[in-house]
Amino acid sequence: MVSPITVSPHPTPDTSDPPSKEPPAHHVGSPPTSFRNPWPSAGPERSGWAALKFKVLSKHTILPIPPKEELVTVRSPDWGADKKGLKATWFGHASFLIETTARNGADRGVRIFLDPVFSDRMSPVFFAGPKRFVPVPCKLDEVPAVDLFLISHNHYDHLELSTVKYVYQTRGPGQVHFFCGLGLKKWFLSCGIHDDDVTELDWWDARQVKVDGVGSVNIICTPSQHDSNRTGTDQKQTLWCSWALEEVAEEGGTGSEGKAKKLFFSGDTGYRYVSEADNDMDRPPCPAFAEIGEKYGPFDLALLPIGCFLPREFMSTVHASPEDSICMHKDIKSMRSIGMHYGTIRAGISGQYEDVREPPRRWRECCEKEGYTWGKEIGLCDMGETVVVEDTE
Template sequence: MSTTVTPLPPRRPDSYRTPPAHHVGDPPTSFRNPWLSYSNTTVNKIIKTRFGSAKNFVAVPADRVGLVEVRQPDFGVHKDGLKATWIGHASFLIETPKVEGAKRGMRILLDPVWSERMGPYGMVGPVRFTPTPCSLDDLPDVDAVCISHDHYDHLDSDTLRKLNMRHNGRLKYFCGLGVKAVLTGLGVGIRAEQVTEMDWWDTVRVEAHGINSADLVCTPAQHRSGRTPWNFDGTLWCSWAISEVPEGGKKLFFAGDTGYCHVTSDDEPSHHNAPHPPCPAFAEIGELYGPFDLALLPIGCFSPRSLLSGQHSSPDDSIAIHIDVRSKKSIGMHYGTIRGGISINYEPVTEPAQRFKKAAEAEGLHWGTEIGLCDIGETVTV
């Protein structure tokens, strides 16, 4: 099956400037979060927090009580609509609605990771405490892969090698600036012509011939990048807005990995008492590309807040993102799968789901309709 990629004129917010504020250098040699809502995490701050603040280590429940359930996915084969199947952490299989005469919709993998350990060479890094719901061999054929950034828990070389081999090098990959060199340098067979590199607000139309078309917009996120200590922030991180073609079809927002607003106290879980306003990018995304039928929002690996709030959303923060992007329905992700290297000492793995529901109810949102969670392997259809 052939897939074509066509650049479209970008829509950008009024705040956009040339050169872009998130570029360091022209042309850029690295990238930054250009908002007051972000505070840079220094090595000294990491060491001070790690060894100088009170810990709250709670082991993963051996009986799995309170943990996310895992089910064998059916990928929504008997459902019609925009479908998102959670693989765990930030990995999803998206399928657009089926158009008349097509056997299926367009399938897009978001941050696919099937490995048990997420780190360099599979030797270091966090290990899954919740398994994947299926093997890669159980996955149906896909048309495209979107990568939010190059951290190991979002860009996994072994998974991409197996995917690329299975699809005979025909898969199309979409990523932020600088990530193309990462993908082609993994040694997994991904060729430069398979990869489309995009800046914030860039838009392309992807057409899987005989299936469907979708517009992909590389949208901002507040995070960081780097797979080695000597290349921090050398590649661009992003979120994704995915729209069914023709215009007026279903729309999905994938936040990837993002913060919302830096707070200075570990006792403050969200942006409500922050010294600066929250990241304005999400309201801009909502204004330009919303309302979204479905949003996939991170809710875990968010503690300690004084260290991680600038780049990892708390459940309370993601409720605010849900409102900012004008989502009709949002599902929590980036929890229940692995423990982060820092947050393992501060965040019980059952906390994100509990806090997400509490924050939604405090905002007056209807749990299960406007805001909710799903099982790993479950397909959410809108």
């Protein structure tokens, strides 16, 4: 079967710096055998054992789940069927379905899964690990046909084997393409995905993807401040990343009334290292997001993390707080940012420190403190809701 999906190189923005003969700062080894966060904002290196020790020695108990009416509202998705534009449907945590603006003559845009996870438990086993306390808004077989997967990193709450296999087996080889960071392609191949259906990228690598009869989109692998592992022995052996998406204008425009739109997906990321203070904004931020904003901004829509951020002295290097993500919103030059990575599971030690109502409350407080309009520049959405950046004449 001939694949309807074509992946081709896409030029990155010119830079005044000459190409370096040295390996990138985030590579360990040449060729890389592992990766690192190359900024002071990443703080000291910490092992998985350090996290376990912190959790075990903590005197905090798991916080209770509040009543249903105080949790995220869940609705059945309608996929924004009555609207035209760039669409993002939230399934909880960091999982989204993106659909680019449908061009004239096409009944839909390019559909892209971002870190899709549909199981009740985000874990290598079904009987232990982080479990959803808010149900998924629909079943996987109710999701419209997907063309692309973008995976930010390989943690179980962002990369789910059952979802990858189901979509690939349902759609068939050549009908869906997977994008991931360096080193992660071999995992997809071990799952039965064909080599031609997986593209792994380094930070700042870009590809243009054309889906026959549907449209085209530029995919850019951009930095984030995080880590990776799926076992106790593969720490940081695959690259973590964020993603920038650009709709590709057809000849004579986008094929619709509006301009080509841009979306940013942060994946999992920290923003600044905090040693003890709960909100020490004087510490240096991760410079990658300002660089993303300069190269690819402004963005019409950004999906930014606001939860699983406590305790700050341990989580700040890898999980952004609402205050951090307001700064990220500015850095990447986002015109509208939606909070995510909250309201779904209690990840790791955050369940002992973070009330699940805290992230959305602080996100709104930060919005109002900075003078933004809630629901316009900064906001949230229901689980199952589709946020649309509509076409304007």
